[in-house]
Amino acid sequence: MAKQSGFPAKVQVDDSTNTLRDISNDVTSFEISTPSGMQEITGVDKSALERLLLLADGKVSLKGVFNPAANVSHDVFKNYRTLLAGQVGRTTTIDPSGVVAGSARLTMELVFSGYDLSRGEDGSLTWSAEGQLADGTVPAWITVP
Numbered sequence: 001m002a003k004q005s006g007f008p009a010k011v012q013v014d015d016s017t018n019t020l021r022d023i024s025n026d027v028t029s030f031e032i033s034t035p036s037g038m039q040e041i042t043g044v045d046k047s048a049l050e051r052l053l054l055l056a057d058g059k060v061s062l063k064g065v066f067n068p069a070a071n072v073s074h075d076v077f078k079n080y081r082t083l084l085a086g087q088v089g090r091t092t093t094i095d096p097s098g099v100v101a102g103s104a105r106l107t108m109e110l111v112f113s114g115y116d117l118s119r120g121e122d123g124s125l126t127w128s129a130e131g132q133l134a135d136g137t138v139p140a141w142i143t144v145p
Contacts, residue, residue: 004097011062013131014090015071016079023064026073028126031061032094032106034139058108058139059132060092066117066125077115077129089134095144103144109135 011027012020037054068074089109097103110131118126133139 004103006096008098010093010095010099012091012093013062013076014092015076018090019071020091020093021071021076023062023073023076026064026067027062028065029063030094031059032096033057033059033061034106035059056138057133058110059130060094060108060110061128061130063126063128066127073127077112077127090131092131099144101144105142105144106139107142108133108139109137 008024009027009030010022010024011030012022012024015021034056036056039052039054040049041052042048042050064073066074089111091107092110093105093107095103095105099105108131111134112129112131114128114130116128118128120126
C-alpha cells in the first residue's frame with residue numbers, strides 16, 4: 001500500500017461496560033506515542049554515548065467535540081474511573097487512515113487518567129482524554145487484512 005493521509009481515521013474505545021465503541025465522529029484530533037525508556041551505559045573509555053533500550057510504553061491523547069448521545073464519546077469517558085472487576089484498562093484501537101486492507105492499526109489497553117471538558121469563548125464545547133498503557137503488553141502496529 002502506498003502513502004496515506006490521515007482520513008478517514010477510526011477511533012474506538014471501550015466504555016465502562018467493556019464494550020468497544022466507535023467514537024470517530026466525535027474525535028477531532030489524536031496523538032499517539034509509543035516511547036521506550038533508555039538507559040545510558042557509557043563507560044569512561046568511550047567518546048560517544050552508549051544506550052540500552054528499556055521498557056516500552058504507549059500513550060494516546062484524544063480531543064473531540066462534546067456529544068452526550070448514547071454510546072459515543074461522553075458515554076465512553078464520563079465513567080473513566082469505573083473499571084470492571086478484573087479489567088486492567090480500556091481497549092483503544094486507532095486506524096489512522098481508516099479501515100482499509102493494507103492500512104495500519106494500533107490496539108492498546110489504556111488507563112485514561114482524565115476526561116476534561118472545555119467551553120471556549122465562542123461557545124464551543126470540547127473534551128480531551130489522555131490514556132497510558134495499562135497492562136504491560138508492548139504496543140504493536142498491525143496491518144489491516
